[in-house]
Amino acid sequence: MAHPQIAVFARLAKGGEAPNRLIFGQPTNLSRTMHDIRYHQGRDEILVTNPFAQAVLIFRGNSDGQAAPARILQGPKTEFNAIDALAVDSVNDEIYVPDGANIKVFPGGANGDVAPVRVIRAGADMGWRPSRGIGIDYVHNVIATDGTLMGEALKNDNFKNPYGGGRDSIFIVDRLADGKTKPLRIIRGDKTGIFGIRQMDLYPKGGWIIVAQITDGGIPIPEGTFVGIWSIYDSGNVPPRWKIDGKPSNILTKPRGVTLNPNHKELLVSDMRLNAVLTFSFPELFDQVAQPPR
Missing domain, CATH: 2.40.10.360 (Thrombin, subunit H)
Structure with missing residues (x-):
């Protein structure tokens, strides 16, 4: 172990180079x-x-x-x-x-045993529950997090996740919220291709949400994996604006983590199956700005 x-590692490290x-x-x-x-x-x-x-x-x-x-x-x-x-x-x-x-x-700068300055509280009465993927957009003052519907919102929802993992929705929430909070928007449904999110990041200057869709982390080589990009203005059952599929030609197999290098217009993905970090050139993500609906 x-x-x-x-x-x-150096930014341009590749293959089996040492850290x-x-x-x-x-x-x-x-x-x-x-x-x-x-x-x-x-x-x-x-x-x-x-x-x-x-x-x-x-x-x-x-x-x-x-x-x-x-x-x-x-x-x-x-x-x-x-x-x-x-x-x-x-x-x-x-x-x-x-x-x-x-x-x-x-x-x-928090240190030691200190209380939070704000707590965004979800739960069944709010209709949602966050999970572990989270990103912050300080330009538009929103948070994006993965999670699942709860309570009446789940009862009234028609989407059935065949994998049953629960991390099948993107919730967009007010960054400055405190106390019981409902999402501003929810991205969820069969057109999204989302069955199980592992991590996400945001590009605040563009208003983009970048998601590692792993389908089911318990399956060694799951089907339908991808890295997808949505707008912070997206809502409902909508496909990603851009998508890197998990397939041999992309090398990508089981994406777990995502992060960005805006200075060089790169998207970095950690692959749980390959035990590797993949770097993709992705200028479109950094050159375009998400637009609110008219």
Whole structure:
């Protein structure tokens, strides 16, 4: 079994090239399971979760070797119960942590046992429940997260997910919401091709939502996988604006994570089956801006 570590590679690394740096060892407090990693550009910090310790670990951007976290967000005041992923808003200096039926928001410099400054509360009475994929659009002040319908909203819905995984919807929510919140818009249905989302990212300047659609993480080589891009204005049963299918000609098999490199107009995808990071040139995503409906 591989030891828990964060590997830092050169942007143009390919094949089996070695990482430039490794963050590893007992002082890091990393766990064997890290399902998300984010970078805070404003603070030059790397953030990961430790789901076993119910903690957010924050490392300096230049950390190397057996480096301890600069800060750890953990304790009863955080109200963490089942955290596994996170998102960062570098512009507004905030950390977003999905946790059960809630999304908890902390200041970017939070340290120790501190309470969230806002909690977006979903649940059956609100008709939805977030999961772990989440991204922040600081330009249009929305959050996009994956999850599932609940309560009456689910009873009145006609879409039946044959895989039954639950992470089959995209919810677009007010970024500044606090307390019980209903989504502004929901993307869901057979035309979307979504059966199971694993991670997402947003491109705020363009208003795009980038989604890793894995279908079913429990299947070694699932069918129908892809990376899809929707607009923050999309709603209902709509297909993605762009799509990279999971097929041999694209090398892509089982997409788990997505992130963007706007400076070089690249889309990066981690593939769970290939145990690899794939880099796609995607200028269309960065050259076009989503438009609201007229």
